[in-house]
Amino acid sequence: MASIRHFCRFARSLKPSYYSSKPIIQSTRTFSVTSWHRQLYEEEEKPQFPGAKSAGYMKKLEFIKPNQYDGIPTYRVLSRKGEILEADQDPNLDEDYVVRMYKAMTTMNTMDKILYESQRQGRISFYMTNFGEEGTHVGSAAALDGGDLVFGQYREAGVLMWRGFKLDQFMNQCYGNTLDVGKGRQMPVHYGSQELNFYTISSPLATQMPQASGAAYALKRAGKDLCVVCYFGDGAASEGDAHAALNFAATLDVPVIFFCRNNGYAISTPTHEQYRGDGIASRGHGYGIYSVRVDGNDVFAVYNATKAARNIAIKESRPVLIEAMTYRIGHHSTSDDSSAYRSVDEVHYWDKQDHPISRLRNYMMSQDWWDADKEKAWMVETRENVMQAFQKAEKSLKPSPTELFADVYDEMPKRLQQQHEEMKRHVEQYKEYYPSEIYEPFRS
Numbered sequence: 001m002a003s004i005r006h007f008c009r010f011a012r013s014l015k016p017s018y019y020s021s022k023p024i025i026q027s028t029r030t031f032s033v034t035s036w037h038r039q040l041y042e043e044e045e046k047p048q049f050p051g052a053k054s055a056g057y058m059k060k061l062e063f064i065k066p067n068q069y070d071g072i073p074t075y076r077v078l079s080r081k082g083e084i085l086e087a088d089q090d091p092n093l094d095e096d097y098v099v100r101m102y103k104a105m106t107t108m109n110t111m112d113k114i115l116y117e118s119q120r121q122g123r124i125s126f127y128m129t130n131f132g133e134e135g136t137h138v139g140s141a142a143a144l145d146g147g148d149l150v151f152g153q154y155r156e157a158g159v160l161m162w163r164g165f166k167l168d169q170f171m172n173q174c175y176g177n178t179l180d181v182g183k184g185r186q187m188p189v190h191y192g193s194q195e196l197n198f199y200t201i202s203s204p205l206a207t208q209m210p211q212a213s214g215a216a217y218a219l220k221r222a223g224k225d226l227c228v229v230c231y232f233g234d235g236a237a238s239e240g241d242a243h244a245a246l247n248f249a250a251t252l253d254v255p256v257i258f259f260c261r262n263n264g265y266a267i268s269t270p271t272h273e274q275y276r277g278d279g280i281a282s283r284g285h286g287y288g289i290y291s292v293r294v295d296g297n298d299v300f301a302v303y304n305a306t307k308a309a310r311n312i313a314i315k316e317s318r319p320v321l322i323e324a325m326t327y328r329i330g331h332h333s334t335s336d337d338s339s340a341y342r343s344v345d346e347v348h349y350w351d352k353q354d355h356p357i358s359r360l361r362n363y364m365m366s367q368d369w370w371d372a373d374k375e376k377a378w379m380v381e382t383r384e385n386v387m388q389a390f391q392k393a394e395k396s397l398k399p400s401p402t403e404l405f406a407d408v409y410d411e412m413p414k415r416l417q418q419q420h421e422e423m424k425r426h427v428e429q430y431k432e433y434y435p436s437e438i439y440e441p442f443r444s
């Protein structure tokens with residue numbers, strides 16, 4: 001009786017060079033032709049199309065309606081008052097760790113206030129605050145390994161701060177001075193740190209997403225017990241690159257956590273104008289990716305979700321999507337005035353009623369780890385730390401304009417040398433228009 005094995009042998013005899021090295025059917029099971037036919041016949045009533053995981057046929061025409069399913073629930077651990085809601089969900093972090101989280105969140109908040117004002121006073125060119133999103137940064141960063149690779153958007157300063165980027169380094173970057181590792185070539189807040197595995201931020205939205213999938217593929221091939229974490233906003237999720245990234249990650253089974261900060265706005269576009277579906281988490285299912293929605297203002301919920309996602313990503317080598325719901329309390333950037341498109345009451349609600357910092361502080365107070373005196377002393381201390389770094393950065397010179405031409409080629413090509421000379425002559429000729437005293441001199 002003919003069998004699949006016989007067929008394989010026959011096929012191999014037709015194309016020996018290909019089939020002898022690469023058998024097409026690896027199963028050792030054999031089917032007789034008659035049982036194979038029977039099996040086909042039995043399965044005839046089930047869809048067999050290769051492109052879908054369809055459960056069965058339907059005999060009446062029915063469309064899937066967007067409101068057919070209830071919305072995806074939001075996972076939380078802490079109530080707004082800072083109480084643990086279910087004891088078995090308590091991450092049981094010790095006092096030092098929780099206080100460290102609180103200090104990172106509040107330091108970033110203070111740094112934001114000072115750098116925002118500094119831009120308003122014309123001392124730096126641009127700034128983006130993180131107000132209201134501190135829980136998403138610190139909760140996720142605290143659940144990762146320092147070796148995990150971070151691909152950020154631009155509003156994730158807390159992740160970098162948690163990893164050990166110093167206040168001086170933040171300030172040097174925003175001031176674009178000689179101490180800035182990026183040599184003043186980037187806009188403020190476009191941080192990067194090779195040492196801390198934080199890829200340099202780039203402004204075009206969502207470009208970090210396919211890069212993150214690619215980096216995760218590289219980690220997988222290298223067999224490392226690490227993952228990639230890719231932060232992006234609700235607005236960036238509308239970019240084509242987001243689709244490419246999610247689909248590549250799903251089909252290549254790579255260890256990447258896609259962490260969406262859904263803060264309600266993409267500059268002035270509210271989420272209800274951005275999409276019609278149930279947020280970003282609902283898209284994960286479509287890509288075949290594990291997904292969860294968390295309360296981003298609950299630092300413990302973010303911590304638990306990220307820790308579990310990291311486990312899944314690494315142990316099962318697959319992507320995970322986290323949608324952290326939060327609210328952008330500040331303007332989009334210093335180039336924006338959000339009073340033009342949202343009410344003060346709306347902002348006030350999130351600032352006063354559901355803020356990640358006050359929620360964590362309430363928890364710490366309920367544990368007797370924090371009180372009003374500690375708060376007062378810490379606020380003075382952190383402000384001093386930020387001010388010191390700010391003053392130092394402001395006093396440092398800006399890099400030599402020669403840096404504009406350097407580091408692209410191993411040896412500067414002739415045409416760049418000519419442009420460099422031209423710029424030197426121009427600045428010399430119109431020196432009254434250039435504040436040369438705050439720059440290091442041109443190099444020859």
Ligand SMILES: Cc1ncc(C[n+]2csc(CCOP(=O)(O)OP(=O)(O)O)c2C)c(N)n1
Nearest residue numbers: 155203204205233234235236263265266267
């Ligand atoms: C490709 C591209 N298109 C448009 C912009 C302009 N832009 C900068 S930020 C932004 C909104 C992004 O919103 P979201 O992803 O929700 O992040 P959020 O600012 O809320 O943190 C836009 C449209 C850009 N930087 N890149």
Ligand SMILES: [Mg+2]
Nearest residue numbers: 233234265266
């Ligand atoms: Mg947004």
